[in-house]
Amino acid sequence: MSTAAEERGVRAPWALTAPALMLFVGVLLIPLAMTVMLSFHDWGQYKGIEPVFILKNWYEIVTDPYYAEMFWRTFRIALLTTLLTAVLGAPEAYILNRMSGRWKSVFLLVVLGPLLISVVARTLGWALLFGGNNGLVNKLLMSAGVIRAPIPFMFTETGMVVALAHVMMPFMVLSVWAALQRLDPQIENAALSLGAGPVTIIRRIIMPQIMPGVLSGAIIVFSLSASAFATPAIIGGRRLKVAATLAYDEFLNTLNWPLGAAVATLLLAALVLIVVGSNALIERRYAEVFR
Amino acid sequence: MAYLELEGIAKQFGAQTVVDDFSLAVGKGEFISFLGPSGCGKTTTLQMIAGFLDPTRGAIRLEGKDLTAIHPAKRGLGIVFQSYALFPHMTAAENVAFGLEMRNVPRGERTERVRAALAMVGLAGYEDRHPRRMSGGQQQRVALARALVIKPSVLLLDEPLSNLDAKLREEMQIELRQIQRTIGTTTILVTHDQNEAMSLSDRIVVMSQGRIEQIGTPQETYEKPASAFVSQFLGKTNDFAATIDRTSAPARLIAGSWSAPAPAGLSGAVTVSIRPERIGFGDAGLTAKIVTRIFQGNHWLFQCDSECGPATVIRQNDGERQPAEGETVRLAWRPEDMSVRGEAAA
Numbered sequence: 343m344s345t346a347a348e349e350r351g352v353r354a355p356w357a358l359t360a361p362a363l364m365l366f367v368g369v370l371l372i373p374l375a376m377t378v379m380l381s382f383h384d385w386g387q388y389k390g391i392e393p394v395f396i397l398k399n400w401y402e403i404v405t406d407p408y409y410a411e412m413f414w415r416t417f418r419i420a421l422l423t424t425l426l427t428a429v430l431g432a433p434e435a436y437i438l439n440r441m442s443g444r445w446k447s448v449f450l451l452v453v454l455g456p457l458l459i460s461v462v463a464r465t466l467g468w469a470l471l472f473g474g475n476n477g478l479v480n481k482l483l484m485s486a487g488v489i490r491a492p493i494p495f496m497f498t499e500t501g502m503v504v505a506l507a508h509v510m511m512p513f514m515v516l517s518v519w520a521a522l523q524r525l526d527p528q529i530e531n532a533a534l535s536l537g538a539g540p541v542t543i544i545r546r547i548i549m550p551q552i553m554p555g556v557l558s559g560a561i562i563v564f565s566l567s568a569s570a571f572a573t574p575a576i577i578g579g580r581r582l583k584v585a586a587t588l589a590y591d592e593f594l595n596t597l598n599w600p601l602g603a604a605v606a607t608l609l610l611a612a613l614v615l616i617v618v619g620s621n622a623l624i625e626r627r628y629a630e631v632f633r
Numbered sequence: 634m635a636y637l638e639l640e641g642i643a644k645q646f647g648a649q650t651v652v653d654d655f656s657l658a659v660g661k662g663e664f665i666s667f668l669g670p671s672g673c674g675k676t677t678t679l680q681m682i683a684g685f686l687d688p689t690r691g692a693i694r695l696e697g698k699d700l701t702a703i704h705p706a707k708r709g710l711g712i713v714f715q716s717y718a719l720f721p722h723m724t725a726a727e728n729v730a731f732g733l734e735m736r737n738v739p740r741g742e743r744t745e746r747v748r749a750a751l752a753m754v755g756l757a758g759y760e761d762r763h764p765r766r767m768s769g770g771q772q773q774r775v776a777l778a779r780a781l782v783i784k785p786s787v788l789l790l791d792e793p794l795s796n797l798d799a800k801l802r803e804e805m806q807i808e809l810r811q812i813q814r815t816i817g818t819t820t821i822l823v824t825h826d827q828n829e830a831m832s833l834s835d836r837i838v839v840m841s842q843g844r845i846e847q848i849g850t851p852q853e854t855y856e857k858p859a860s861a862f863v864s865q866f867l868g869k870t871n872d873f874a875a876t877i878d879r880t881s882a883p884a885r886l887i888a889g890s891w892s893a894p895a896p897a898g899l900s901g902a903v904t905v906s907i908r909p910e911r912i913g914f915g916d917a918g919l920t921a922k923i924v925t926r927i928f929q930g931n932h933w934l935f936q937c938d939s940e941c942g943p944a945t946v947i948r949q950n951d952g953e954r955q956p957a958e959g960e961t962v963r964l965a966w967r968p969e970d971m972s973v974r975g976e977a978a979a
Contacts, residue, residue, distance in 0.1 A: 535683060535705060536779070551722055
């Protein structure tokens with residue numbers, strides 16, 4: 343091959359990916375870098391943003407327990423949401439996978455439903471059911487005498503976990519479903535013929551094989567829940583803040599952009615660490631079995 | 634008394650009958666093949682024996698006991714699946730041990746039996762391998778060991794060799810036959826490969842469209858096919874339209890310019906079928922012209938255009954001079970080498 347052709351061969355992939363690469367750099371990398379830089383700038387009530395390099399914002403986040411509480415709450419909610427979707431979503435996917443054609447597509451639509459509805463309508467729906475004394479479910483249960491006081495839902499972590507799990511469910515179900523599709527269709531019959539009962543089949547044969555699907559679904563759900571904004575904003579409002587709503591408030595209400603940028607950057611870094619770390623763990627754990 | 638008995642089995646899915654009126658008696662230690670094209674109902678029949686499907690009608694009995702009343706997990710049958718269906722998250726030894734675990738075999742005995750089973754299929758030393766790290770042939774052996782280690786009353790093989798390449802398939806056929814002879818397990822093999830069925834089984838059940846066409850030894854089904862389907866499915870064959878003339882005595886069977894004394898019973902239009910290797914070139918008989926002549930090492934293959942339609946002839950390469958392409962020859966065969974059916978040739 344001549345040198346010119348060789349050079350063209352090297353350049354061609356770059357030339358072909360250039361448009362997408364430019365978009366990626368322009369709308370993601372540059373704003374991201376600017377946000378990181380912003381987090382090191384100074385800010386004052388009357389002087390606004392000063393482009394200097396100081397660690398004030400970071401120092402404040404690290405030392406003030408207010409921020410620590412906020413981050414712990416964020417990850418606690420994300421973790422509980424992940425557990426809830428896994429516990430409900432995995433059996434849901436298994437049942438869905440065993441349904442016959444027509445029912446399968448109907449229920450797949452039901453599962454995907456939350457993603458098709460606007461986050462505001464969906465979350466306000468929860469508020470209509472459980473919001474204080476006027477919530478439909480609360481009213482019903484109270485008039486039936488099951489409960490005395492309304493079930494607290496709005497402005498609670500439980501409410502946030504339930505509402506988040508509702509919208510995150512499709513990601514878990516689809517991820518587990520993909521793992522189920524890779525299962526040998528005869529594998530349950532094989533275990534059956536060797537004398538295994540239905541519980542043993544699920545525990546010893548199905549569960550271990552769909553575990554990678556559950557875990558990858560968990561990574562998606564966890565990272566989306568930890569960075570979720572709209573649902574926590576509606577359920578938690580200003581009373582129960584998480585990292586995302588905190589950053590929003592700093593940007594748009596306090597107008598302390600550098601502090602908001604520091605919160606956002608920390609959230610991003612923590613999430614990247616958790617996701618990359620657990621992904622590496624999963625890959626090592628299942629390397630032998632699932633290549 | 635038959636060891637495994639299937640009596641008038643039928644399976645319907647909605648309005649579609651997949652298996653109909655299937656009756657078979659299997660002796661203890663026998664190797665039976667269900668042979669037929671895909672969709673003939675052979676796998677469905679196997680699944681009914683295994684218990685994955687319930688027959689719509691009919692009875693399945695094992696040693697006189699009604700098998701359909703027993704839950705599939707309790708039937709104690711060994712099954713090798715076409716896809717092997719190994720448990721990918723378990724090692725070879727764990728796969729083989731699973732059935733023993735379910736039977737609460739104590740750990741010490743379990744380890745010993747797993748080791749022996751893997752050694753029997755030639756996989757000693759592969760205990761800790763995961764299925765994904767094994768070749769297709771090795772996975773196949775693990776599946777066989779897993780099915781045999783529980784000492785099954787019947788071994789069911791569902792197209793177990795169809796995913797292997799030709800050479801490996803032949804090796805596995807020989808090995809499968811040897812293992813089955815050694816341990817004497819009653820075995821039912823489902824296959825669409827006539828060579829496999831013939832080289833492995835004691836008896837073949839030829840199936841088509843959910844019905845049994847013929848049950849017989851490999852030799853019987855090859856040499857005395859009970860129907861046109863059987864003769865065409867098992868190897869190459871020549872079907873010639875012929876007539877039986879009973880107006881003159883003695884009656885004659887006539888196919889073109891070939892004729893022989895008529896067999897008893899039939900008359901009118903019939904079909905005679907003759908295997909290509911049983912036809913010879915002679916001075917009298919069916920007039921034919923050689924269209925192509927193909928040399929295949931140990932034999933010659935001739936495609937001829939005869940007065941009764943196209944004919945295939947196979948001759949041993951015994952050093953004799955063979956007719957050339959375009960030459961006109963006479964085709965003849967011994968009356969005992971043909972089978973005559975009272976149906977007009979299609």
